[in-house]
Amino acid sequence: MTDAHAKYLIVGASHAGREALAAIRMHDPEGRLVMLSREKHLPYSPTILPYVVSGRSAPDHIALAKAEWFADNRAELVLGARVVEVDPTARAVRLADGGRWTYDRLLLATGAEPAVPRVEGLERGGYHVLRTLDDALAVRTHAASARRAVVLGAGLVGLHAAETLAEAGLDVTVVEMRPHVLAEYFDARAAALIGETFERHGVRMLMGRRLERAAGSEPCRLGLDDGTELEADLLLVVAGVRPATDLLAGSPVATDKGILVDQRMRTNVEGIWAAGDVAQANGFLSGRPIINGTLPEAVEQGRIAGMDMAGDADLVPYGGGIALNTYGFFGRHAVAVGAAATAEGDGAEVHTTEGNGYCRIVLKDDRLIGLAAIDRVVDAGILWRLIQRRTDLTPVRDRFLSHPLETARALMSQGWR
Amino acid sequence: MAAQDTIRFVPERCDGCGDCMKACSKAKGSASRISVVAGVGQGWEMALCRQCGDPKCVANCPAGALDKHGGTGIVGWSAELCVDCHLCTLGCAYGGIAFDPTAGHVQKCDMCDGAPACVLACGKGALQHLSAAARLHETHADKEDMFVPGLSACQGCNSELLIRHTMRRIGRESIVAAPPGCIPGMGTVGYNGQTGSKVPIFHPLLTNTAAMLGGIKRQYERKGQDVTVVALAGDGGAVDVGFQSLSGAAERGERVLFICVDNEGYMNTGMQASGSTTFGSWTSTTPVGEIGRGKSTDGKYLPQLMMGHGCAYVATASTAFLDDYHAKLEKALAASRAGFAYLHVHAPCPTGWRFPAAMTTEVCRRQVESNFVTLWEFTPADGLRFTRGVERPRPVADYVRMIGKYKHLAPADLERIQASVDRRVETLQGFRRRPAAE
Numbered sequence A: 001m002t003d004a005h006a007k008y009l010i011v012g013a014s015h016a017g018r019e020a021l022a023a024i025r026m027h028d029p030e031g032r033l034v035m036l037s038r039e040k041h042l043p044y045s046p047t048i049l050p051y052v053v054s055g056r057s058a059p060d061h062i063a064l065a066k067a068e069w070f071a072d073n074r075a076e077l078v079l080g081a082r083v084v085e086v087d088p089t090a091r092a093v094r095l096a097d098g099g100r101w102t103y104d105r106l107l108l109a110t111g112a113e114p115a116v117p118r119v120e121g122l123e124r125g126g127y128h129v130l131r132t133l134d135d136a137l138a139v140r141t142h143a144a145s146a147r148r149a150v151v152l153g154a155g156l157v158g159l160h161a162a163e164t165l166a167e168a169g170l171d172v173t174v175v176e177m178r179p180h181v182l183a184e185y186f187d188a189r190a191a192a193l194i195g196e197t198f199e200r201h202g203v204r205m206l207m208g209r210r211l212e213r214a215a216g217s218e219p220c221r222l223g224l225d226d227g228t229e230l231e232a233d234l235l236l237v238v239a240g241v242r243p244a245t246d247l248l249a250g251s252p253v254a255t256d257k258g259i260l261v262d263q264r265m266r267t268n269v270e271g272i273w274a275a276g277d278v279a280q281a282n283g284f285l286s287g288r289p290i291i292n293g294t295l296p297e298a299v300e301q302g303r304i305a306g307m308d309m310a311g312d313a314d315l316v317p318y319g320g321g322i323a324l325n326t327y328g329f330f331g332r333h334a335v336a337v338g339a340a341a342t343a344e345g346d347g348a349e350v351h352t353t354e355g356n357g358y359c360r361i362v363l364k365d366d367r368l369i370g371l372a373a374i375d376r377v378v379d380a381g382i383l384w385r386l387i388q389r390r391t392d393l394t395p396v397r398d399r400f401l402s403h404p405l406e407t408a409r410a411l412m413s414q415g416w417r
Numbered sequence B: 001m002a003a004q005d006t007i008r009f010v011p012e013r014c015d016g017c018g019d020c021m022k023a024c025s026k027a028k029g030s031a032s033r034i035s036v037v038a039g040v041g042q043g044w045e046m047a048l049c050r051q052c053g054d055p056k057c058v059a060n061c062p063a064g065a066l067d068k069h070g071g072t073g074i075v076g077w078s079a080e081l082c083v084d085c086h087l088c089t090l091g092c093a094y095g096g097i098a099f100d101p102t103a104g105h106v107q108k109c110d111m112c113d114g115a116p117a118c119v120l121a122c123g124k125g126a127l128q129h130l131s132a133a134a135r136l137h138e139t140h141a142d143k144e145d146m147f148v149p150g151l152s153a154c155q156g157c158n159s160e161l162l163i164r165h166t167m168r169r170i171g172r173e174s175i176v177a178a179p180p181g182c183i184p185g186m187g188t189v190g191y192n193g194q195t196g197s198k199v200p201i202f203h204p205l206l207t208n209t210a211a212m213l214g215g216i217k218r219q220y221e222r223k224g225q226d227v228t229v230v231a232l233a234g235d236g237g238a239v240d241v242g243f244q245s246l247s248g249a250a251e252r253g254e255r256v257l258f259i260c261v262d263n264e265g266y267m268n269t270g271m272q273a274s275g276s277t278t279f280g281s282w283t284s285t286t287p288v289g290e291i292g293r294g295k296s297t298d299g300k301y302l303p304q305l306m307m308g309h310g311c312a313y314v315a316t317a318s319t320a321f322l323d324d325y326h327a328k329l330e331k332a333l334a335a336s337r338a339g340f341a342y343l344h345v346h347a348p349c350p351t352g353w354r355f356p357a358a359m360t361t362e363v364c365r366r367q368v369e370s371n372f373v374t375l376w377e378f379t380p381a382d383g384l385r386f387t388r389g390v391e392r393p394r395p396v397a398d399y400v401r402m403i404g405k406y407k408h409l410a411p412a413d414l415e416r417i418q419a420s421v422d423r424r425v426e427t428l429q430g431f432r433r434r435p436a437a438e
């Protein structure tokens, strides 16, 4: 055994990796555990970055796990270690700096990277992205001197960033090719409510438009498909992500959009697991492999991977991914669980109420499949389990539709005592 | 780690008055963190943070704003670090952390520094402030300890814990038999003409404990006195040489409580093997050397034999699960009014088995988690019932690896142990009474 050999080797030091590490240590207090991160910073969450941009979170107060935590867990964190190749035959990984680690069990928790659409004139260095702490610090510095910002993409990250930049006093325009904001979570009506709030706060929302041309690099000129011309001192491209699978080029590990994994987060190659944004596991409602790149999902998958790697008999195999998010904007509050945007028909019933906050409940066979709410308190964690357990709501249907918060709490308190 | 508190809800006592919620919101100056809601169909239900052992809200927080305190067990929230993303609420299956629109951020129960306002406000007794230690403390603290201080058990031995718990519950109206073994050896039967116990205690032979107790009980019955007679025996005094009189007393249905504290050998006399010593164990009479590889046969499983006697009550217990033990002790005491009651408690021995003294409770827990020890109870009417599930056990190797007396074992030996553990579980499952419908 060489020095650079780990029983458990984890690549990527964020939610999925941290959770896997903790799960391994619950079961195996001893086996050598090494975590490789290409970052030079202590582990942090990409989700915190909009708050670093806004200044709400101080960059030196965002660590998900500090040195003592690694020491307490008898795990080694190696920073500045970027894995460029995985060799399953030799059970080894190669680093960009030429280093090499061998492993008994390997977890790939490399997350995702910004996906930049192919647009004429849009070139590296001419725009910003937001995935790493360094990205966030760069946006923050640049925003201090910029006047006009264009945010490309109205997903969760785009809207977070747009809000932050608007609050910082910039002139902000959001360009999104889909017809409304947050299309992967919310129906058109909910999205309109969110979009209107942005407009009320002075953000220009250009939905259903596509960026066709770019020229120059910050300040740059942008041309949209409907002929609109925009100028941006700061261009932030947040038009989606792609799983960070580059290190698998030429390896036998099976990928589709992400790394394909089973219910125990095992890849097709023995001794290699994957979890989090980089993994593609089965969707609960579709039953097909999906990318469900959210933080709670990374936590869930990381825990399962860690338990399986350590041989923990208490492992409950993955039940399937369910879309789930919660979102605060300009002091308001939105939640989406499951297939909340499903259209009426094909067995799905939709119930929408709008007094006292917006709430859209989607049922199928009297079972919950999705719920979206704006400015209305619901317990998303309980709803998530009602979907997953396929709880029959027939006995409480009317009450659930009018009072989802209280009814879900009653079902929880009675059902999982 | 200190015992950690929880707030317990007793739905039958709740009438939905909402005083707890008013008290919480007054104490915290915001929306109530405890929520009482109408049940489905009837009654009242409650949502409140459970201060989970492995909290998902903490795992979901990107800002490090939540953490579980190792000492108090309370999941704490930091206003300074929180960024209002509400991702924590997605993790919680209990409605224990929720967005409070008036406060503008999430809120959760912090147990009010040890004196929860909601519990104090509930006049119906529907909320109770409890911890594992508090639960045991509540029921047993006021009772008298029946042994003198300063018993000289080995460091880390759980027998002392066990007998103090047991006799505190049984109380003064009792007579104890402690046949040769660690329990008299640690001083319970006394030194220098002084007794080690506050109740009459005697030191029978290994061979006649159950017979003597049966006779004593009959004499008291004849005199119309209600006395609990209890044996605190080791495995030697039960499984081996004590078995004949134990078997006879059980068969006659003597009204005796017989507790076997099983440390799998004659530990106080120099760690010789007993009939209860399990396969592969090193002892001084089953040595490990060029030829010997520890004990070459399986241990005798006395609790199963006692079921065969049709005792009024038979149960197994582990000191890592003291609540379970106390529940069984209650039933055994009740059963011993009418017939023979037998409790078999596992007592890993740090000195003789060679593991660190601080690990005893962990070892007990591992025994149970791996099904090496199963927790169950039996009555002739209801058959056997597992009091802790035997599904999804840990591999038995997880337990065996903790213990020095198994250090020499080869993979094939481990397989054999695993196989006999699995077989025993299957056998025990056969003692379950099938529901009438099946």
Ligand SMILES: Cc1cc2nc3c(=O)[nH]c(=O)nc-3n(C[C@H](O)[C@H](O)[C@H](O)COP(=O)(O)OP(=O)(O)OC[C@H]3O[C@@H](n4cnc5c(N)ncnc54)[C@H](O)[C@@H]3O)c2cc1C
Binding pocket: A011, A012, A013, A014, A015, A016, A017, A036, A037, A038, A039, A045, A046, A047, A048, A049, A050, A081, A082, A083, A084, A109, A110, A111, A112, A130, A131, A156, A157, A160, A244, A247, A275, A276, A277, A278, A293, A294, A295, A296, A298, A325, A326, B085, B087
């Ligand atoms: C700005 C922003 C806002 C977000 N907001 C939300 C939100 O509100 N709600 C939500 O649910 N989700 C949100 N997300 C998504 C969420 O952060 C991710 O789902 C989550 O972080 C995934 O965790 P992960 O551990 O799988 O991967 P990541 O967090 O992406 O971590 C992967 C780690 O692996 C490292 N790495 C990658 N490749 C290598 C390599 N070759 N060698 C060594 N190390 C490598 C990376 O440096 C990184 O640290 C947001 C994301 C962003 C960017």
Ligand code: SF4
Binding pocket: B060, B061, B062, B063, B064, B065, B066, B077, B081, B082, B083, B084, B085, B086, B087, B088, B089, B106
């Ligand atoms: S709302 Fe606050 S405490 Fe909850 S996950 Fe977000 S940052 Fe953490």
